[in-house]
Amino acid sequence: MFRLAQRIKVSGLASSRSVRSxxxxxxxxxxRGNYSELNAExxxxxxxxxxxxxxxxxxxxxDAVNVDWMQKxxxxxxxxxxxxxxxxxxxxxxxxxxxxxxVVPQGGNTGLVGGxxxxxxxxxxxxxxxxxxxxFDDVSGTLTVDAGVILQTADEWLRERGYIFxxxxxAKGSCQIGGNVATNAGGLRLLRYGSLHGTVLGxxxxxxxxxxxxxxxxxxxxxxxxxxxxxxxxxEGSIGIITGxxxxxxxxxxxxxxxxLGLDSYEAVQKTxxxxxxxxxxxxxxxxxxxRASMEVVDAALKKHDMEAQQPLESMHPYQxxxxxxxxxxxxxEQKLNAFLENSMENELVVDGVVAQDEGxxxxxxxWREGISESSGKWGGVYKYDVSLPLPVMWDLxxxxxxxxxxxxxxxxxxxxxxxxxxxxxxHIGDGNLHLNVCVREYTKEVEDVLEPFVxxxxxxxNGSVSAEHGVGFQKVxxxxxxxxxxxxxxxxxxxxxxxxxxxxxxxKFIE
Ligand code: FAD
Ligand code: 2HG
Ligand code: ZN
Numbered sequence: 001m002f003r004l005a006q007r008i009k010v011s012g013l014a015s016s017r018s019v020r021s022x023x024x025x026x027x028x029x030x031x032r033g034n035y036s037e038l039n040a041e042x043x044x045x046x047x048x049x050x051x052x053x054x055x056x057x058x059x060x061x062x063d064a065v066n067v068d069w070m071q072k073x074x075x076x077x078x079x080x081x082x083x084x085x086x087x088x089x090x091x092x093x094x095x096x097x098x099x100x101x102x103v104v105p106q107g108g109n110t111g112l113v114g115g116x117x118x119x120x121x122x123x124x125x126x127x128x129x130x131x132x133x134x135x136f137d138d139v140s141g142t143l144t145v146d147a148g149v150i151l152q153t154a155d156e157w158l159r160e161r162g163y164i165f166x167x168x169x170x171a172k173g174s175c176q177i178g179g180n181v182a183t184n185a186g187g188l189r190l191l192r193y194g195s196l197h198g199t200v201l202g203x204x205x206x207x208x209x210x211x212x213x214x215x216x217x218x219x220x221x222x223x224x225x226x227x228x229x230x231x232x233x234x235x236e237g238s239i240g241i242i243t244g245x246x247x248x249x250x251x252x253x254x255x256x257x258x259x260x261l262g263l264d265s266y267e268a269v270q271k272t273x274x275x276x277x278x279x280x281x282x283x284x285x286x287x288x289x290x291x292r293a294s295m296e297v298v299d300a301a302l303k304k305h306d307m308e309a310q311q312p313l314e315s316m317h318p319y320q321x322x323x324x325x326x327x328x329x330x331x332x333x334e335q336k337l338n339a340f341l342e343n344s345m346e347n348e349l350v351v352d353g354v355v356a357q358d359e360g361x362x363x364x365x366x367x368w369r370e371g372i373s374e375s376s377g378k379w380g381g382v383y384k385y386d387v388s389l390p391l392p393v394m395w396d397l398x399x400x401x402x403x404x405x406x407x408x409x410x411x412x413x414x415x416x417x418x419x420x421x422x423x424x425x426x427x428h429i430g431d432g433n434l435h436l437n438v439c440v441r442e443y444t445k446e447v448e449d450v451l452e453p454f455v456x457x458x459x460x461x462x463n464g465s466v467s468a469e470h471g472v473g474f475q476k477v478x479x480x481x482x483x484x485x486x487x488x489x490x491x492x493x494x495x496x497x498x499x500x501x502x503x504x505x506x507x508x509k510f511i512e
């Protein structure tokens with residue numbers, strides 16, 4: 001029953017993405033705030049302390065930082081600054097605060113809600129040059145890094161020392177730890193290692209007026225007043241620029257297993273999750289679910305690029321799950337996994353499956369899962385919803401959205417005159433987090449009207465969240481009322497205003 005996984009490759013899709021977006025300011029009803037305009041004196045001031053190659057005004061340098069990963073949002077910034085020290089960040093922000101110049105902090109620019117790029121002419125402050133690993137305590141596993149360290153770099157560095165970073169996600173090769181903390185990224189193993197609100201021990205940040213908040217503690221316990229660092233986790237560049245992070249890292253597991261399983265119903269997915277929690281207990285490190293449409297989209301995206309890959313399973317089951325275990329004793333872990341797999345088959349929950357036999361196969365299975373996000377945009381565009389919902393109704397949302405699109409004759413895989421190519425669902429079942437992606441050939445008002453406010457109303461009705469892990473950014477700032485009441489939103493705005501009285505930090509986003 002448990003065949004060997006085939007080697008699959010999903011990489012190499014990125015190259016063909018073309019720049020196609022209009023300016024955000026022309027696409028959406030948004031008005032420039034009452035900010036100053038950048039002038040020659042400002043540039044002269046920045047030149048007085050920044051290296052010339054860290055101050056960029058060329059169109060080609062700005063094009064890359066003005067547009068987001070999805071190529072959906074496009075700003076019009078005329079200046080990119082790449083400070084190399086905390087004190088340079090501080091001087092930049094102090095000047096912008098005094099002059100009332102708006103700014104956008106930018107990490108790896110992999111955010112999925114339009115938060116990392118300007119809307120109008122905000123100055124882009126990239127953290128790419130703050131990229132040093134500062135220190136590591138080999139006993140406690142506490143790592144302290146500059147905010148611009150790439151997630152994968154930190155993880156590889158840690159693995160050489162017998163540890164791992166407690167966060168992992170598909171954009172790890174580009175996203176920065178500062179960006180991860182600023183978005184409170186969830187990722188593929190939150191189920192096991194918890195949220196950054198738990199693993200981040202300290203934060204250093206520059207406040208909008210240039211003051212430096214030194215909260216770079218490495219203590220696990222510190223009950224001396226309010227835990228201010230928490231305000232920066234998930235703050236999306238709205239209250240300051242994170243320049244340093246210390247984080248508690250777990251030891252690298254000696255034994256990792258990955259299984260890919262086929263199931264015939266969503267009911268079976270839920271029962272299998274319950275079974276996995278009980279049978280695998282402390283070694284369960286990921287429980288991801290993808291639907292058939294998601295797998296078809298990855299497959300079709302590969303074919304579009306003349307690449308072939310064998311699906312993990314022989315049949316296209318309506319639901320497929322990836323289960324990962326991470327433990328310290330391979331014999332013990334395999335016994336537990338096998339017992340779980342036998343049990344799930346005996347109970348007729350799992351109908352087919354493969355277990356990876358080596359590291360290459362583990363990676364290949366993960367690529368099927370991680371490749372969905374990028375593949376979904378290959379038909380011209382994609383509406384991305386990242387929602388928290390109670391598990392029993394999670395896929396009801398996917399079905400309801402697809403039915404609405406089909407009923408209105410807007411979705412077809414084969415008829416290229418229809419705006420929608422496919423509606424897919426996948427996500428982190430273990431965290432109650434669904435990714436609903438509507439893959440479109442073009443962005444149209446008609447499709448948008450079918451999707452919104454329907455999706456948000458569905459979420460509100462089930463007390464879910466309109467943003468489980470990607471944040472608010474520009475995209476969801478108008479949808480917050482579906483997840484937070486007026487009192488909570490007022491409080492968030494008051495905190496933002498207290499830190500940033502001139503509103504220069506990442507305007508038009510996060511909170512209105
Ligand atoms: P950016 O995109 O550059 O910025 C994101 C936001 O943070 C912006 O508002 C920006 O202003 C702010 N910011 C960035 N750096 C700083 C800083 N130093 N100080 C203050 N503010 C800052 N997210 C998940 O949660 N889980 C996933 O599984 C996941 N998978 C992904 C897979 C792919 C293929 C892609 C493209 C994205 C994925 N994301 C996921 C979304 C994204 O949130 C993460 O990639 C990541 O956390 C963003 O980091 P970044 O450095 O690219 O930040
Ligand atoms: C994932 O889990 C990411 O793959 C991206 O959070 C989801 O692109 C998306 O919608
Ligand atoms: Zn995700």
